[in-house]
Amino acid sequence: MTSLPPTANPQSSKRLLQTTCPYCGVGCGVDVVRQGAAGPQLSDLQGSREHPANFGRLCIKGTHLLETLGQDSRLLFPMVNGQRSDWQTAIQTVADKMRSILETDGPEAIAIYGSGQLLTEDYYVANKLMKGFIGSANIDTNSRLCMSSAVVAHKRAFGEDIVPCDYEDLEHTDLLVLVGSNAAWTHPVLFQRIERAKLQNPDMKVVVVDPRQTDSCTLADLHLPLAPGTDAVLYCGLLNYLSQHDGLDNAYIEQSVSGLEEAMHIASEWDLARVADVCKLPQSIVETFFRWFTQLPRVISFFSMGINQSTTGVDKGNAIINCHLASGKIAKTGSGPFSITGQPNAMGGREVGGLSTMLAAHMDIDNTEHQRIVRDFWQAPNLATKNGLKAVDTFQAAADGKIKCLWIMATNPVASMPNRELIEAALSRCEMVIVSDTAAQTDTLKFADVVFPATGWSEKNGTVTNSERRISRQRGLVPPSSEAKHDWQIISEVACALGFDEAFSYQHPVEIFREHCALTGTENGGSRALDLSPLQDLTEQQYDAMRPQQWPFSEVHRAGADRLFADGTFYTPTGKARMIAVTPALPTQATSADYPYVLNTGRVRDQWHTMTRTGNTARLLKHMDRPWLSVNSADAKTLGVENGDLLALNAACATDTTVILPVTIDDKQRKGDMFAPFHWSATWGSHCKVGALLNGANDPLSGQPELKHGAVKAKKADMASYGLVYGNAEYVGPVRESFSYWLACPTEVAHSASVADVKAPQAVLDSVFELLPKDTQWATRQSADAVSVVATRDDKLVLAVLISANALNLPSDWLDSLFTETALSAEQVSALLNQQPDDAFLLGKLVCSCFGVRENTIKQAIQDGCNSVEALGKNLKCGTNCGSCKTELAALLTAEAESSTDTESTPYERII
Structure with a gap:
């Protein structure tokens, strides 16, 4: 009997492919089945069980990735001046304009604004073109809005931009402090790991430091709802408490830390009573937190946007790091300051120098030796030797007529940047605006003179680096849609049209990756932790098969150890970490009689950035299908509004913009504070441009805008x-x-x-x-x-x-x-x-998006005897797939328990 050839087997075309999720900085591995050669179809998406970031878990956004890939929402061909064009014409149009501007205005009149959505290879080529060949450091990204304050804090303390913790540390700590992070919604897979760690070790303490009582508080043993912007006060007070209660590790300080005396001089002014008064907290709660930090041997401070997005974000980061250095709770399992990134490849962008204040490969733009290394390696004819413009300054310069050509890649700044009126004015005045994107409809596209259709997730092929320094492959699963090209290809074609053919003749992303890795090792000798040179000789086959890799690699790390700083030395000139003298300062956008309310902005569970991807599937809108404004009940009474009423907001920086949002009365919100999600924009509604209410004030060291503290006035919208x-x-x-x-x-x-x-x-x-x-x-x-x-x-x-x-x-x-x-x-x-x-349809809001379980159904199940998240899962299936709704289930259990006389179970028992 003759067997059929493999090609005749209908199952033979099925293949399991592994890639990386394109959402937050957790960097989850994703398994996808591809079937068919011509026009391949993707199916059966699941979390990769082998990937050390998620071990098979995915949040609701990752779970529904395949539903976001519809062609209806895609850019499919180049456009010039609003008309369909061909690639050659579009590329030449950009190159001709850039060449003209270089001749008449010089390199400082050109800028690139990129994104953490770019792969490391895209980032590398863009950075090389701008800093090495055009000759300007005016390349910044939306990572400036995400992690730049943490970057500067790391460099000040450690001498290099290094995150010293791993995800496993979250599972081996005695005290986890979530500060300025609603991880339950923003990093749900990590939050699930934290939940499991607390279940395995009930003695583990969790503290949430956040003005809002978020879903992350369902896991908290202690919540500090401090006054907005007072985080540095809290941590200066903690440093003072450590010195007064035998909490300093003097031996470690002597060996590995400098700057203690200067930092303590300021911190000593912050006693318990003063901290409690300024933070607007009961002194007993502050003292409990301080005592736990002092006495428990292993502590993680897990900080994110609530710290970074501030006019003093760098100082806040260093105030946190100071406490870990002074107590010696760093470079050990389960201990350290852990800044968690929001963007999927913000870390990869930092590796290649994708911000305007970096050179490349963690080298400094104002260091003459570093300049020489990069210039010689790139054979760069016109290497930038000074900082370029940061994000806010870039758009201001465009509005002032100084930036004449701005190339925007994989981001939507009209919606995501603060001070929308300025951004629109900048793009209107700029002589040439180029947009490379996947989405056919964004707030930014209408300002574009040239539009390049770029590949998106499932088509892009390269690498990303997550928040624990782990490099993973984001593989191309299907061919590019229609005429779309990879960002590195588009950039390279423009570079070649400018005459830089030899330096940008890449044919495959592995060539770019090898070059990037080689540069990190050039004249390194242990002077920089970022040394990827062991990967510089990967073949294309090895690159395609590469497993997740975490740096630093032990074979080139100067200490020869897997854990950073385990030998007690750092990347400063003295080898010691630096404590920074931090003087706390309140937010710049202060409230006043005219603008009496604090506006905080942030994410929701099921949406991502400006919804150009997640907005493509209505399933992700089921949990929350519209933006809202959280208002304390006392403020709602003053304003005369009830749940569902429309409230109109205005700010001093937005004289022509009124934002109107439906009210959600929420006493988990501090009186005088309001919260709105930032995802929705003019593409989605007539009056939801939340970014317009924030004035662009930013940290003078990092340039990161203050997105957590605006000053607004509010009144009930006059609707009939x-x-x-x-x-x-x-x-x-x-x-x-x-x-x-x-x-x-x-x-x-x-x-x-x-x-x-x-x-x-x-x-x-x-x-x-x-x-x-x-x-x-x-x-x-x-x-x-x-x-x-x-x-x-x-x-x-x-x-x-x-x-x-x-x-x-x-x-x-x-x-x-x-x-x-x-x-x-x-x-x-x-x-x-x-x-x-x-x-039958009056069942309340959707809680579990995976299985369509609504609030009233869950409440009824609780009343019928389901007294845990596990029991609800067995009964209704909610919380048993991606797990993103588990914190909301826990909150419903807690609310029901508080309204009954049964108080036998503890809050934590109800959470799990």
Whole structure:
């Protein structure tokens, strides 16, 4: 019997491929099955069990990556001046303009603004072009908004930008301090590791330092809801407490630390009473935290955006590091300051010098020896020898007419940068704006003169480095979409068009990776921890098969040890770590009588940055389908608003911008403080440009903007009508924009928008009628305080406009069920007209996105006897897939327990 050849086996084309998630800095490994040669299909996405960052876990965003890859949202071909172009014309247009600017204005008139979404190879080529060949250091990235304060703090303390901890440390500590981090939402896979560690070691303490009571507090033994911006006060007080309570490791300080006396001179002014007063905390809570830090042998300070995004972010980082150096709780298992990155490749960008204040390979731009090394290695004709413009300064320079060509790569600064009015003015004035992106619709694209379609996740091929210094492959799983090219290819083609062919003749990313690794080892000799030279000779096959690698490598690390700083020496000229004298300072954007409220911004669980990827799947909008404004109940009473009301915000820096958001009354929010997510933008609504309310004030050392503390005024929005527009996209779009206010809230099957208007419902109806599709049947209902219009075609719903004098809260599942009906019954049309959903759909907000489990269902299960997250999972399946909702389940359990008389179980027992 003759066997069939392998190609005849329908299963033979299946292949398991491993790559890396493109979201946060955890750097999770991802397994994907690819099937088919021509037009391959991806399926069966799961976490990689072998990857040491996640061991098979994925959050909800990673779990649904394949749903975000639709072609409808993609840039597919180059454009010049708004018209489709070919690659040669687009590349030459950019090169000609750059050459002209170089001749007339010099290299400082050109800038690149990149992204932590770029792979290390992309970053490397962009940095090489700007700093080595164009001759300017004006290359910065949105990592400036993420980690730049931690970078400077590391360099001041350790002599090099080094994160000294590993993820395993989180599982072997006695005290974990989450400071300025809502890891439950921003780094959920790491938070799950922390949950497991606490379950294995119930004696492990968790402290959350955050003005808000976030979902991360479900795991906390202690929460310090300090006044916004007072983190440095807290840590200066801790340093003083350490000195007064036998908490200093004098032997370690003598051997490995300098600067103690200067740091203590300022810290000594901060006793317990003064710290508690300035931080607005009970003294007993402060003392408990200080005592635990002093007495427990292993401590991790896990800090993130709440520390970095500040006008004193560098000092805050150093205040934290000071306490670890003074107590000797560093360079040991389960101990150290651990700055966690927000971007998937912010660390890789730092390795190649992707910020304007770096050279390359952790070398300093103002160091003449480092300049020589890089110049000779690159054979660079015009190496930059001074710092370039940081992000905020770059856009200011463009607004001032000094930057004449700005190339934006893989980011959406009009939406993500503070001071939106300035950013728009800068891009409007700039002579040439180039945008390389995957997304066909962003707030930034409308300013582009030249648009390059770039590859995205599943197409890109290269490496990324996560928050624990682990290099992983992000593999190309499918061919590029249509005419899209890799960023390194686009940059190289522009470089070649500028005449730099020999230095940018790359044919495969392994060539770039080898060059990057070789540069890190050039004349290193142990002077820099970043030495990737053991990887500089990888073949293409070895590169394709490369497993996750963590640096420093023991074979080139000067101490020959796996753990950084284990020998007690650092990368400073003296070999000692430096403690920094930190003088605490309050935020620059201070409140006033005119602007009395503090505005804090941040992430939500299921969304990423400006939603150009996550916004492509309605499944990720089920948990929270719109932005909101968290307001303390006392402030809500003062402002005269209730849940769901629209609140209008203004700031001194945004005279032409009003942000309008629905209110969520939340006493986990401090009185006087408000919180809004930053993901939504003008692409999503008429009044949700949250970045416009922050003025761009930034740390003078790092340039990182203050995104956690704006000053705003608020008043109830003057609306007479509220409602929604739901149905086919071609009808929803024009109708929603006829309202004073609209916010897109798409569902899995239709387009939808929440709307409001200054006109009464009856007056709104007149403008709606003229926009209704003419080839449909209309049904209407009108009363003094509500109007409804339902348009059908052959009894199938195509558009519903439901308006009321009061806020509407109609479940999207109900509308989706009607939209998917082949023919609506008279009763269903009547229910729509009466704005009355079936009782079965009134189950509250979605909590578990994976299995569609809603809040009221969970509450009922708790009342029926499910008294743990595990029990809820067994009963309802919630929390058993990605685990992102576990903290919310724990919060519901805690709330139910607090409202009952049963107090036998501890909060932590309820969490697990």
